[in-house]
Amino acid sequence: MFAEERQQLIAERARTDGRVDVSALAVDFDVTTETIRRDLTALEHQGVVKKVHGGAIPLERLGFEPTVxxxxxxxxxxxxxxxxxxxxxxxxxxxxxxxxxxxxxxxxxxxxxxxxxxxxxxxxxxxxxxxxxxxxxxxxxxxxxxxxxxxxxxxxxxxxxxxxxxxxxxxxxxxxxxxxxxxxxxxxxxxxxxxxxxxxxxxxxxxxxxxxxxxxxxxxxxxxxxxxxxxxxxxxxxxxxxxxxxxxxxxxx
The missing domain is CATH 3.40.50.1360 (Rossmann fold)
Incomplete structure (x- = not known):
């Protein structure tokens, strides 16, 4: 699976569940926790999630809106x-x-x-x-x-x-x-x-x-x-x- 595909799935899960956990994602996607952290960093830069301790939460669900x-x-x-x-x-x-x-x-x-x-x-x-x-x-x-x-x-x-x-x-x-x-x-x-x-x-x-x-x-x-x-x-x-x-x-x- 390409990183972009995995990140899209992570973003969809965050929106559905309200939060994603690094360890659980690593197990589900059969990758290292460091790979998942890099995915979450990429999604954070895209304005999709906010990284929190142990995982991430979707920004827009919390009412956060990235700047133009x-x-x-x-x-x-x-x-x-x-x-x-x-x-x-x-x-x-x-x-x-x-x-x-x-x-x-x-x-x-x-x-x-x-x-x-x-x-x-x-x-x-x-x-x-x-x-x-x-x-x-x-x-x-x-x-x-x-x-x-x-x-x-x-x-x-x-x-x-x-x-x-x-x-x-x-x-x-x-x-x-x-x-x-x-x-x-x-x-x-x-x-x-x-x-x-x-x-x-x-x-x-x-x-x-x-x-x-x-x-x-x-x-x-x-x-x-x-x-x-x-x-x-x-x-x-x-x-x-x-x-x-x-x-x-x-x-x-």
């Missing part, structure tokens, strides 16, 4: 593929909404510069990025800016979204599962994401495979509110089948 800078270095190839697949959902003209996040930021980077579009976003960094494309009309949703994600949240953002209606909303999620739907660690961001779903004719969720099966603190939507879920090709076929059985269209990039 930390998340931007994780699953980069997958996010690029997801972003380019998402371009098929962008209309030739009209209005779209880009949620804050590192995957949606890649959609912003990939948007054709010659297309007449209005882009609404609650991300300071995405709005700044889009100013380099002068044919786009960029509207930034106001509100309190969370330093961890550079996203505008709270009442000002919700009031603006209440008066907004776009063709397509591209929304990120920290967790997506059949049981809990769409989740994120922060209640303020959950409220904004919920309002974004209500402000769009079509909702496209973009998230890499590590988010599937994960449940975070705050739910902001159910799977039946999503038109398309775009993820990467590393998502397990059984999980794809489970999502599709819940009548969710899944695209693996």
């Amino acid at each position: 800078a930390a998340r931007d270095t994780v699953q980069t190839d997958a996010k690029e593929r997801i972003a380019h697949a998402a371009l098929a959902e962008v209309p030739e003209e009209g209005a779209i909404l880009l949620d804050s996040g590192t995957t949606t930021a890649r959609i912003a980077e990939a948007l054709p510069a010659d297309r007449e579009l209005t882009v609404v976003t609650n991300s300071v960094s995405i709005a700044t990025l889009l100013t380099a494309k002068p044919r786009l009309t960029v509207l930034i949703v106001g509100g309190k800016v969370r330093g961890r994600t550079m996203a505008a949240v709270d009442d000002w953002a919700l009031r603006a979204l209440a008066d907004t209606y776009v063709d397509v909303a591209f929304i990120g999620a920290n967790g997506i599962s059949v049981e809990r739907g769409l989740t994120t660690p922060d209640t303020g961001e959950a409220a904004v994401k919920r309002a974004m779903i209500g402000a769009s004719r079509k909702t496209v969720v973009v998230a890499d495979h590590t988010k599937v099966g994960n449940d975070c603190l705050a739910r902001f939507g159910t799977l039946d509110q999503v038109d398309t879920f775009i993820t990467d090709s590393s998502l397990d076929a059984d999980l794809v089948a489970e999502l599709e059985a819940a009548d969710l269209k899944v695209v693996r990039a």
